[in-house]
Amino acid sequence: xxxxxxxxxAVRVGAGALSPGAAAHILNASRQxxxxxxxxxxTIQATNPAQAQAPTSAPTPGPSGIKVTGGALVDAATDxxxxxxxLDTERPIGSIVKVMTAMVVIEEGNLNQVIRVPKSVLAYxxxxxxxxxxGLKVGDHLTAQELLEALMLPSGCDAAYTLAMTYGPGIxxxxxxxxxxxxxxxxxxxxxxxxDGLPWPTEYSTWSTxxxxxxxxxxxxxxxxxxxxVARSSYRLPAGDGxxxxxxxxxxxxxxxxxxxxxxxxxxxxxxGDTKAAKNCLLFEATRGGLxxxxxxxxxxxxxxxxxxxxxxxxxxxxxxHY
Numbered sequence: 001x002x003x004x005x006x007x008x009x010a011v012r013v014g015a016g017a018l019s020p021g022a023a024a025h026i027l028n029a030s031r032q033x034x035x036x037x038x039x040x041x042x043t044i045q046a047t048n049p050a051q052a053q054a055p056t057s058a059p060t061p062g063p064s065g066i067k068v069t070g071g072a073l074v075d076a077a078t079d080x081x082x083x084x085x086x087l088d089t090e091r092p093i094g095s096i097v098k099v100m101t102a103m104v105v106i107e108e109g110n111l112n113q114v115i116r117v118p119k120s121v122l123a124y125x126x127x128x129x130x131x132x133x134x135g136l137k138v139g140d141h142l143t144a145q146e147l148l149e150a151l152m153l154p155s156g157c158d159a160a161y162t163l164a165m166t167y168g169p170g171i172x173x174x175x176x177x178x179x180x181x182x183x184x185x186x187x188x189x190x191x192x193x194x195x196d197g198l199p200w201p202t203e204y205s206t207w208s209t210x211x212x213x214x215x216x217x218x219x220x221x222x223x224x225x226x227x228x229x230v231a232r233s234s235y236r237l238p239a240g241d242g243x244x245x246x247x248x249x250x251x252x253x254x255x256x257x258x259x260x261x262x263x264x265x266x267x268x269x270x271x272x273g274d275t276k277a278a279k280n281c282l283l284f285e286a287t288r289g290g291l292x293x294x295x296x297x298x299x300x301x302x303x304x305x306x307x308x309x310x311x312x313x314x315x316x317x318x319x320x321x322h323y
Contacts, residue, residue, distance in 0.1 A: 063318035066311045069279070069299030072210040073319050076218065076285065076292040082319050090189055090207040091298050094273025095132065095155045096283050097197035097206060099220050100178045102148055105167050106225050107181065111145040113166075114242070121161045128198050131157040134248055141242035148225070149235045153248040153256075155272060160196035171195060185219055187212045203277035213296045217270055217283050221294070230269035233257055253309030254284055260306030264313055268292075272305045282308035286316050293319045 062083040063073075070086035081087075105111070117136045125131050134156025136142075142150075144166070150159035161171075168174035178192040190212045193205035208216070220226050229235075233255050239245035250256035254267040266286040273281040280300040286293055297311050 063315045066297070066314050067300055068297045068311060070210045071295065071297040071315070072214050073293055073295040073315050074214050074218075075323065076221075076294045079218075082293070082323055083315070084210060086209075087211045088189060088209050090209055092199070092204055092206060092275055092278035093197065093208050093213065093298065094275045094278040094281050095197035096208070096213060096271050096273035096281055096296075097192060097194065098151055098155060098160060099216055099226075099271050099283065100181065100192060101160050101163065101174075101195055102152055102226055102229075103220055103223070104174065104177050104181055105144060105148060105163050106223050108167055111143065111148070111225065113144050114141050115144060115147060115162060115166050116141050117158070117162050118165055120165070121158050124161050125158060128157065128200075131196070131198055132251070133158045135246065136162065137244050140244055142237075145225070146237055149229055149232075149237070150246070150248055152226075152229050152271065153232065153235055153250045155251050156248075157196040157198060164195040185215065187215060190216070197273055197275070199275050199277065203275060210296050210298065213283055213298075214294060217285065217294050217296070221269060221285060227269065230271065231255070233263075251305060252282070252284070253306045254282075254286070254312055258306070260304060260309070262306070262309035262313055264309075264316065270294075272308065274305050280305050280308045282312050284312045284316070288320050291320065291323065293323075295319070 068085060070089050070091055072084040072087055073082045074080065075082060117138050117140045119138050121136070122138060125133065132155040134150035134154045136150060136156065136158040144163065147159045147163050150156040151163065164171050164174035174195050175192055178195065182190045182192065190208040191206060194200045197206065199205070232250060234247065234249045234257065237246040249258055251258065251272050253261040254264040264286055266288045267284065268287060269285045271283050278299065280302050281298045283296045293316060295312065295315050297308060297315065300307050300311050
């Protein structure tokens with residue numbers, strides 16, 4: 001698949017899904033993009049001259065009334081950056097890390113294998129500052145697929161720990177796999193020091209950029225397994241042989257049903273994140289009228305992750321209104 005890139009805009013030429021390397025080159029071409037879309041190139045240069053589009057009339061002001069330290073909005077089909085702020089600034093990202101956690105597991109496969117929730121998870125959770133959990137019971141036997149639900153919907157650090165211990169095997173080996181996959185996918189401004197997004201060893205030890213997070217999201221959402229999980233508002237696992245019953249709600253305020261959520265028509269994913277340093281973050285994707293937009297907002301102040309819902313809603317509404 002060939003690509004033609006002009007400024008911050010790229011066109012895919014030929015069929016096929018976007019490769020991680022291509023995504024990297026697309027977004028790296030936008031290094032000069034800022035919060036004002038005036039920095040975007042006004043035309044799309046296609047390799048076939050007949051496909052070239054006329055210049056746009058004038059730059060469209062970006063979404064207003066939002067409090068973020070960084071963010072971006074991209075057309076998921078054409079990879080055109082519609083809006084960005086501090087696109088290449090490295091920041092902590094909280095539990096958005098779990099997108100990569102899930103992808104390491106999905107890439108390795110064997111999702112039907114049965115995994116026992118280890119007793120050591122209790123000591124791990126106790127050592128952390130208010131980790132989000134799925135409420136897993138020690139000794140329960142769950143499949144890797146079921147643990148992915150527990151990982152991505154309620155953002156369970158207990159599920160992340162259980163998966164990392166199995167797929168590493170062990171924490172150190174698993175984090176190494178996360179960073180190796182990040183390099184393979186050309187996420188050159190991303191580094192993972194934890195498997196679940198908790199601030200270890202410091203609040204700033206794990207980081208990424210809006211550009212890299214969009215790239216990560218584009219790649220993750222191409223996985224049917226991942227895509228199906230993050231689109232659910234909830235998941236119920238009845239009690240069965242070897243495990244208790246569980247009910248997990250999606251913490252994404254655009255999809256979930258938790259108090260403070262703001263369900264957004266057409267939202268299809270993908271992940272929340274928050275720590276003291278990261279504040280409230282959301283990587284999100286929605287589709288409307290044949291147009292799919294993927295975006296990220298970082299550093300929204302507030303006491304609860306639900307504050308990211310209205311911010312993402314404003315960004316998406318702006319995108320769908322103007323593109």
